[in-house]
Amino acid sequence: SQQGEEDPQALSIQEGENATMNCSYKTSINNLQWYRQNSGRGLVHLILIRSNEREKHSGRLRVTLDTSKKSSSLLITASRAADTASYFCATDAQGGSEKLVFGKGTKLTVNP
Amino acid sequence: NAGVTQTPKFQVLKTGQSMTLQCAQDMNHNSMYWYRQDPGMGLRLIYYSASEGTTDKGEVPNGYNVSRLNKREFSLRLESAAPSQTSVYFCASSGGRFGFGSPLHFGNGTRLTVT
Numbered sequence: 001s002q003q004g005e006e007d008p009q010a011l012s013i014q015e016g017e018n019a020t021m022n023c024s025y026k027t028s029i030n031n032l033q034w035y036r037q038n039s040g041r042g043l044v045h046l047i048l049i050r051s052n053e054r055e056k057h058s059g060r061l062r063v064t065l066d067t068s069k070k071s072s073s074l075l076i077t078a079s080r081a082a083d084t085a086s087y088f089c090a091t092d093a094q095g096g097s098e099k100l101v102f103g104k105g106t107k108l109t110v111n112p
Numbered sequence: 113n114a115g116v117t118q119t120p121k122f123q124v125l126k127t128g129q130s131m132t133l134q135c136a137q138d139m140n141h142n143s144m145y146w147y148r149q150d151p152g153m154g155l156r157l158i159y160y161s162a163s164e165g166t167t168d169k170g171e172v173p174n175g176y177n178v179s180r181l182n183k184r185e186f187s188l189r190l191e192s193a194a195p196s197q198t199s200v201y202f203c204a205s206s207g208g209r210f211g212f213g214s215p216l217h218f219g220n221g222t223r224l225t226v227t
Contacts, residue, residue, distance in 0.1 A: 030213070031213045033215060033216075035216075040220075040221075041220050041221070042116070042202055042204075042218030042219050042220045042221055043155075043202070043204075043216070043218045044218070045215035045216060045217070048213055048215060050213060088154065088155070090216075099157055099160070099170060099171075100145075100157075100216065101157070101171075102147075102154045102155040102156075103154055104152065104153065104154035105154055
């Protein structure tokens, strides 16, 4: 069963705009990761945020984590056509089997 | 640096046929994983291996077997393929165990169709 659920399922924006994707999960976690998947390729790790962190930055990416709401958001600023991809959050549950569980993803389209 | 290499890239099987998907990593990672990706379902874990010589079931292990041949290689076998196993299969590896913040490195997938 999926632990993380991304929202929205699909997002279409213009180049230069910001893109925000959200992830909600059900149980307490050790950390949360975001991945990108270009069409026809494997997933690529973007950023990891630990349960005791609230915000993390990497280049044009900003990730927030709210453990009280069991949710995370991924913000991509000044988007480019090359950011067109699917984005997945992945979580591992505390005290459980420690398996990394992926959500269903948000499909982002950035129009030139 | 090759990372995670999967073979074959594409495969078509008839119902009841068997095949083995191969995966190798050159990053000296301890842990390796097999996921399947279906439209609208995201990625689901089939099996994983936390270290050489150990394997454990994931969320959807039925119909599959795995072998951790050595530290580099982790194969997935379908003994009697079924149409429900039509999917894209991804192998991944990580330097540490789940839960300890180790990012996964993915191969580019094997696209399997069972007719």
